[in-house]
Amino acid sequence: MAVPGVNVTGLTKEERLIIMQEDSVGLVETRYFHFAQSPKELVLESGQKIGPITIAYETYGQLNKEKSNAILIEHALSGDAHAAGFHKGAKEPGWWDSMIGPGKAFDTTKYFVICSNIIGGCRGSTGPSSINPKTDKPYALDFPILTISDMVKAQKYLIDYLGIEKLLSVVGGSMGGQQVLEWVALYPEKLASAIPIATTLKHSPQQIAFNEVGRQAVMADSAWQGGNYYGYGQPKSGLAVARMIGHITYMSDQSMEEKFSRKLKEKKENFKFTTDFEVEGYLKYRGDNFVRRFDANSYLYITKAMDYFDLSGGKFIPSGKSIDTKFLVISFKSDWLYPSYQSQDIVRQLKMKRIDATYCEIKSTYGHDAFLLEVKEETHLLKHFLKKVSSNI
């Protein structure tokens, strides 16, 4: 399928094959939206100001004439704006490519799909590794502490810039789900529907604890240098440990047994502190991989924002406020990081307000990772739900 703005003649054979794939959005490019120039800086929840701000984003499919078919995808902790298709020269597609494309759950022949990188991130949007215009050096810890609400408020500027009055849906898993809930709390009138997946109205002490261990691992690495490591190299080992802990919490006892069991990398034990078990090798691989693409300070800022997240106690949908946003809430049975009871808490709030909603706990053994892996079940739910929501507009 042809992609506007991409010169097909200059492509390699491999890239042409990607474009030919029927269910892929093909070659895509990240775009950048700039706003909050001085003196119109964004005022954050902490009271601090930040500007100018850049937001990296991608879009797939076409916005219809009525501008009523836009779906906003919210990424999780380590995600980015590149949700689907292929960047030029890349072998791996975007992080939710299994769900976005012609005929997929987010069918790009019907819907206009938007995904943007959160502020505080390190994948093209303004974050602690960006240059501070006041010092011409990276912000590092001079970057203000952010909240999920700040991320959503910044993202709203992008949606306004794209000329979209009302989103057909806003959807995301994990921290992406927190952003979905924040959108509901801040701009319910802008949403025809909302799809929070494997998420929570408030971070639990267990979730905060895991994040704190990750942050401590980063900050305990001498290479971190109080956050001023730019130009010297990342605190690699600390960030890798943080990521390894993360990956353990994303799996389940059963999925780890199925994936690794006690399998050894070589045929026998080495009787040394080397990587004997496959599970060790996997975590090491994940950690090393992460260090190459993710900024350690961004990791600190984003996990802190997740921990501050709390829409409990009537902050989600204030009393007296009636909203017509339709909900699809999804959780996964083996997810012990964002257990089903947290999604059921969301459902309870919706019931109290008599809001039209569907909730499904998908039987999965993948743990928290399930939201990226249970493609068939999610596709079935999302496809029919979105069809219903679009027909009601």
Next chain:
Amino acid sequence: MKSECLKLDHRVICDIIEFGSSVLDLGSGDGELLSLLSEKRSVKGQGIEIKEEAIYKCVERGLSVFHSDIDTGLSEYPDKSFDYVILNQSLQEAKNVIFVIDEALRVGKKVIVGFPNFAYVRARTRLFFKGKTPVTKSLPYRWYNTPNLHFLSISDFIDFCRDKNIKIIKALYLSKDKVIKFLPNLFALNAVFVIEKAD
């Protein structure tokens, strides 16, 4: 064509419910009844269902449904949230019948209860002459695979409502293919009651 094939209890319930009502279907299964009510009565419907496969069917039909058992599903709803709460062929599977009925009567202005009649003539003869657990058209399971936790007759339910001070507004008794009036506790396979809280 489609409506002719519909289950009799679904048709009877559809006739009871007024156009545009709000309905909570407890144990909505694959959404057949709710879907009929949306189509024929334009109800604002919400289902509660425990089976995951059934949730997918409901969503496919464009229905809103919560994945939950019916024993714990209602506490968040304010009083009189729905015009009707339906417990069709699901009450006999509830763990705590009294609690479920009380909650249904609290959140619904009226409650529709449909259940298989255990005192149906063929159930009685099978038990009396063969000495075996009844298997009938409305109780099709064997003793080892039935989802039913409670077995009740029409007379049992009427007694229950009297004891619990629940008002019966309407009672419909169903044979295989029609509504009957003669000796229902003997000849009805299924019963559909409309009940409400007595003042």
